[in-house]
Amino acid sequence: MAEAPGRAAVAEKAKAAPKPKIKPIEDKVHCWPYLVRSEFVCSIILMALLMVWSLGIDAPMEEPANPTNTPNPSKAPWYFLGLQEMLVYFDPWMAGVVLPTLIIVGLMVIPFIDINPKGNGYYTFQERKFAVTTFLFGFLVLWVSLIVTGVFLRGPGWNLFWPWEVWDPHKVVALTNVDLPYWGPFKLLGNPKILDVELLGLTLVILYLIVLPVAFWFRKSKTSPILQELGPLRYGIVAFLLLTMLGLPIKMFLRIAFNIKYIWVTPWFNV
Amino acid sequence: MFKRLKDLKKTILESQVWRSMFRHDYADTPRNRTLQIMSNVWMHLHPPKVRRHAIRIRFTWCMGGITFLLFLVLTVTGVVLMFYYRPVAEYAYADMKYLQFDVPFGMLVRNMHRWAAHGMVLTVWLHMFRVFMTGSYKSPREFNWVIGVILLTLTLLLSFTGYLLPWDQLSIWAVTVGTNMARATPLLGHEGPFAHLAGVTPRYDARAFLLGGTIVGPPTLLRFYVLHCIFLPILASLLMIVHFWRIRKDGGISGPL
Numbered sequence: 466m467a468e469a470p471g472r473a474a475v476a477e478k479a480k481a482a483p484k485p486k487i488k489p490i491e492d493k494v495h496c497w498p499y500l501v502r503s504e505f506v507c508s509i510i511l512m513a514l515l516m517v518w519s520l521g522i523d524a525p526m527e528e529p530a531n532p533t534n535t536p537n538p539s540k541a542p543w544y545f546l547g548l549q550e551m552l553v554y555f556d557p558w559m560a561g562v563v564l565p566t567l568i569i570v571g572l573m574v575i576p577f578i579d580i581n582p583k584g585n586g587y588y589t590f591q592e593r594k595f596a597v598t599t600f601l602f603g604f605l606v607l608w609v610s611l612i613v614t615g616v617f618l619r620g621p622g623w624n625l626f627w628p629w630e631v632w633d634p635h636k637v638v639a640l641t642n643v644d645l646p647y648w649g650p651f652k653l654l655g656n657p658k659i660l661d662v663e664l665l666g667l668t669l670v671i672l673y674l675i676v677l678p679v680a681f682w683f684r685k686s687k688t689s690p691i692l693q694e695l696g697p698l699r700y701g702i703v704a705f706l707l708l709t710m711l712g713l714p715i716k717m718f719l720r721i722a723f724n725i726k727y728i729w730v731t732p733w734f735n736v
Numbered sequence: 737m738f739k740r741l742k743d744l745k746k747t748i749l750e751s752q753v754w755r756s757m758f759r760h761d762y763a764d765t766p767r768n769r770t771l772q773i774m775s776n777v778w779m780h781l782h783p784p785k786v787r788r789h790a791i792r793i794r795f796t797w798c799m800g801g802i803t804f805l806l807f808l809v810l811t812v813t814g815v816v817l818m819f820y821y822r823p824v825a826e827y828a829y830a831d832m833k834y835l836q837f838d839v840p841f842g843m844l845v846r847n848m849h850r851w852a853a854h855g856m857v858l859t860v861w862l863h864m865f866r867v868f869m870t871g872s873y874k875s876p877r878e879f880n881w882v883i884g885v886i887l888l889t890l891t892l893l894l895s896f897t898g899y900l901l902p903w904d905q906l907s908i909w910a911v912t913v914g915t916n917m918a919r920a921t922p923l924l925g926h927e928g929p930f931a932h933l934a935g936v937t938p939r940y941d942a943r944a945f946l947l948g949g950t951i952v953g954p955p956t957l958l959r960f961y962v963l964h965c966i967f968l969p970i971l972a973s974l975l976m977i978v979h980f981w982r983i984r985k986d987g988g989i990s991g992p993l
């Protein structure tokens with residue numbers, strides 16, 4: 466229903482999109498030898514590198530497993546340290562389960578929510594600024610930099626250490642984190658609750674995840690052709706994923722700048 | 737003498753045995769270039785011809801291909817390691833030491849397996865990065881991107897399950913930290929939100945199901961071994977078959993319209 470005009474408009478736009486000045490499809494070459502020889506050289510170089518690397522550097526091997534002796538810090542493999550690092554800012558159900566699931570699902574839906582027909586099969590920033598910016602932010606700024614922090618800057622007690630600092634397991638870091646209702650001006654509100662659910666946090670989460678995107682839709686959708694093409698369903702998914710992703714840097718900022726731990730506390734879970 | 741050699745070559749090349757294996761000669765003709773690809777089951781992953789820009793390193797970075805090569809290296813070295821390794825808590829660590837000090841080239845094989853695994857995680861990320869930057873997930877390649885995301889997840893899981901197998905301090909604690917999260921699964925983990933509604937306990941929840949107990953112990957080792965050596969590689973191979981087949985069916989490597 467809402468789909469049909471959207472699709473047609475997309476097809477229309479694809480036809481109208483300026484064709485990049487590159488030779489047409491007829492420009493083909495034989496895979497043998499032009500592709501196969503590159504693959505061959507590439508494989509040989511890679512195998513040589515791997516061989517030299519493996520001759521020179523031994524895989525790590527520590528003492529036998531001992532369930533009674535927990536090392537400090539215990540780190541997950543490096544490619545999961547972004548998730549472990551998120552544990553500083555979110556509870557495990559969020560950092561360890563919900564966010565990883567949303568990352569995977571979010572990646573999978575990319576082709577279905579990015580309906581911009583331009584930039585298919587060539588490098589361009591100009592023709593898809595929003596998509597490329599969002600992806601680079603998520604991949605480089607969030608994922609890669611959290612991994613770098615986890616690998617190089619975290620020591621005993623998951624405290625921050627510079628690489629040249631000695632790991633002191635007795636380093637004392639004052640824990641002055643407070644939940645939002647007990648911070649600054651919010652103290653004046655007296656933390657009202659219904660059924661033990663904090664109303665302040667509930668309001669903020671609803672404002673952020675629901676009111677904000679809905680209000681934006683009603684203000685802009687009349688005048689923005691991009692929003693009209695997206696349609697409410699796709700727009701909703703984009704908004705939800707984007708705001709959830711931005712939730713991480715927001716919580717990092719609140720923690721680092723104001724020592725705020727939870728925005729919202731309920732008897733079942735905390736955000 | 738020279739004439740004899742030539743005769744010999746002719747006899748061999750025209751023999752029934754030779755011709756049963758090789759269907760064309762080697763002269764560099766367009767027909768033979770096509771046959772090189774078409775009549776060889778491995779080469780046949782390629783189409784006979786590709787668009788010129790698709791073979792530029794600058795376009796694909798060769799990252800999908802390198803990922804596949806590393807997967808093949810991992811399969812071969814992994815099978816070699818399996819000859820010496822027993823997934824039993826009493827033996828696992830000793831078998832690793834045996835590989836390291838006694839098995840000829842054992843340490844080399846182990847190192848190659850380890851570093852190729854780390855490399856594959858890196859290259860699969862870079863491959864996804866390239867595919868995103870060239871917008872190659874756009875129609876008609878949406879589905880292949882989805883397959884790719886599943887392959888990415890499987891690559892991480894393969895690496896993670898393998899991490900436990902040396903059964904040293906590094907591996908059990910990394911896996912402990914990693915699987916602790918499962919405790920907090922909403923509904924299904926005993927420390928997660930709404931756990932009491934589903935009635936899960938530390939012994940019967942998502943984490944215990946993964947570990948085969950409440951801690952990373954001998955049953956976990958066996959579980960991860962089976963996942964690492966059988967279930968995940970087979971699943972990943974099947975999906976790679978689909979992935980490669982879809983590239984062909986979606987019109988080859990993407991390019992400007």
Ligand code: HEM
Pocket residue numbers: 796797798799800801802803804807860863864867870872873877880881882883884885887888891976979983988989990991
């Ligand atoms: C085990 C992991 C993977 C292997 C072995 C693999 C292999 C390949 C190969 C060999 C190609 C040919 C072009 C190239 O080399 O770039 C390719 C293309 C492609 N891959 Fe992957 N891939 C894997 C994972 C992924 C992931 C994680 C994604 C995305 C999330 C993905 C999405 C795609 C797409 C959309 C194409 C078509 C690209 C185009 O037409 O330009 N693949 N893959």
